[in-house]
Each structure stands twice: as C-alpha cells, then as structure tokens.
Amino acid sequence: MPYTLPAPVHSELTIKKSRFLGCVESIPDRHAALARVAQWRTEHPSATHVFWALMAGGHSAANDDGEPGGTAGRPMLEVLRHQDLEGVLATVVRYYGGTPLGAGGLVRAYTDSVAQALLKAEKIPVVRHQTLRCVLPYALEGWLRRELASHSASLVDVVHGAGVRATWRAPETQAAALVSCINDAGHGNVVWLGAPDGIDG
Incomplete structure (x- = not known):
C-alpha cells in the first residue's frame, strides 16, 4: 500500500563542512514539484546545488543538478521507493564546504538526508x-x-x-x-x- 505525508519533514547534515538541508513533502504532480524546486532555489540563492526526487501519480523523476550522474537524485528516489511513498517530493539543498566527498560519499549524503528526514515522518495511506x-x-x-x-x-x-x-x-x-x-x-x-x-x- 502506498503512503504519503500529511506534513513536510526536514533534516540537516554537515559532512566535511558541506551542509545538506533535506525536505520531504507531499506534492500532487511534476508541475507542482518543479515549482517547489524553483522556490527552494529562490530561498537558497547561494546554495551550490538543489537536488530533487519525485514519486507522484505513478511516475518518478530525479535530478542530479550538476553532480556526477546517479549520485544525488536517483539515490534519493530509491529511498522514496523503499518506503513505498507516493505523491511526495524529496529535495536536498547543498552548501559546498570545500572538501570533495567522492561519488560514494555523495550517494551516502543524499540518501542520509532523505532517510533522516523520513525518520520523523508520519506516513498515512494514500486513498485513491x-x-x-x-x-x-x-x-x-x-x-x-x-x-x-x-x-x-x-x-x-x-x-x-x-x-x-x-x-x-x-x-x-x-x-x-x-x-x-x-x-x-x-x-x-x-x-x-x-x-x-x-x-x-
């Protein structure tokens, strides 16, 4: 059974001086998700990256925003899939701290940002x-x-x-x-x- 979130949940991680601000929230579709990502970019104009992953309407999408392919959006999407979430957008804002994390470190950072936010989430069944x-x-x-x-x-x-x-x-x-x-x-x-x-x- 798919689940959604009644309220947004957030996380904040610092890894080798890079800050990762995570948010997972309910969203109806891709159009609304892109508008929300644009809002995140406006709210964090000095951020290095804004990554996102979406599960909505039976469709999925992910964006690495300039990081090496498969190191940001897709790992975030896998967390959403693993938790059987539907109609949700995961966003991670990164402020680069000057120390490269490598591909494995990036995957862990973005996965952890979403997973840590979801630890605080109340999940409710999606009613079609x-x-x-x-x-x-x-x-x-x-x-x-x-x-x-x-x-x-x-x-x-x-x-x-x-x-x-x-x-x-x-x-x-x-x-x-x-x-x-x-x-x-x-x-x-x-x-x-x-x-x-x-x-x-």
Missing part, C-alpha cells in the same frame, strides 16, 4: 478516489447527501433540472458498494453518466 455522476429523482437528493457522508464520499457538484444531476467522489474501496446502494434506493430511476469501468451503473 473515483468521480461518479448520476441523475436521480428530487426525492432522493437528501438521502443521497446523507448516504455519501456515511461512505466517506463527498458531493462535488449538484445541478437541478428535470432531475438532480449529482457529481461525487468516493474512495475506490467504497465506490462499488455506494453505486449499488444508490441503484437499490432509486428502483431503476437513477441514470449513470459515464460510470467507470468495473462499476455496474
């Missing part, structure tokens, strides 16, 4: 959601609102017309049961709009 749309009779609107709440689902949008067109999001683990419950209550009067695969609308 599905968005569903249906049209139902007005008489069921109040019932639907109560039923969604009892299934950890949320109403996204309601449009009133010939019937009530409702858009809602539910955890994947609850969606099929909720669809079945709505169908039972609707007695054949619920129309599903683009029901996802695997759910009998």
Whole structure:
C-alpha cells in the first residue's frame, strides 16, 4: 500500500563542512514539484546545488543538478521507493564546504538526508478516489447527501433540472458498494453518466 505525508519533514547534515538541508513533502504532480524546486532555489540563492526526487501519480523523476550522474537524485528516489511513498517530493539543498566527498560519499549524503528526514515522518495511506455522476429523482437528493457522508464520499457538484444531476467522489474501496446502494434506493430511476469501468451503473 502506498503512503504519503500529511506534513513536510526536514533534516540537516554537515559532512566535511558541506551542509545538506533535506525536505520531504507531499506534492500532487511534476508541475507542482518543479515549482517547489524553483522556490527552494529562490530561498537558497547561494546554495551550490538543489537536488530533487519525485514519486507522484505513478511516475518518478530525479535530478542530479550538476553532480556526477546517479549520485544525488536517483539515490534519493530509491529511498522514496523503499518506503513505498507516493505523491511526495524529496529535495536536498547543498552548501559546498570545500572538501570533495567522492561519488560514494555523495550517494551516502543524499540518501542520509532523505532517510533522516523520513525518520520523523508520519506516513498515512494514500486513498485513491473515483468521480461518479448520476441523475436521480428530487426525492432522493437528501438521502443521497446523507448516504455519501456515511461512505466517506463527498458531493462535488449538484445541478437541478428535470432531475438532480449529482457529481461525487468516493474512495475506490467504497465506490462499488455506494453505486449499488444508490441503484437499490432509486428502483431503476437513477441514470449513470459515464460510470467507470468495473462499476455496474
């Protein structure tokens, strides 16, 4: 089961006079990650490097920012993978202290920066959601609102017309049961709009 972080976690290491400032935080996608990395660069204009690794949306990415290939971003990414994290960005800011660390030393420094931050992390399971749309009779609107709440689902949008067109999001683990419950209550009067695969609308 993949996990994410409810709050950012940080680390600070000093190795042979080089400072390594680590941060691991929740991030939704690559676009947001690149914007966050740019923010780190702005906040640390005199830093030698800003390295990052991303696991989000089932995709991964890593950046060595000028260090020898495979010594920064990829080791950081492996820590995220090993901890089964999803939707997270790991960033390490390095202030060079004048003493080269060598390839092995760099790998250890960046791995440790991420691992030390994650020692303080609370990890929570990633809950994947599905968005569903249906049209139902007005008489069921109040019932639907109560039923969604009892299934950890949320109403996204309601449009009133010939019937009530409702858009809602539910955890994947609850969606099929909720669809079945709505169908039972609707007695054949619920129309599903683009029901996802695997759910009998």
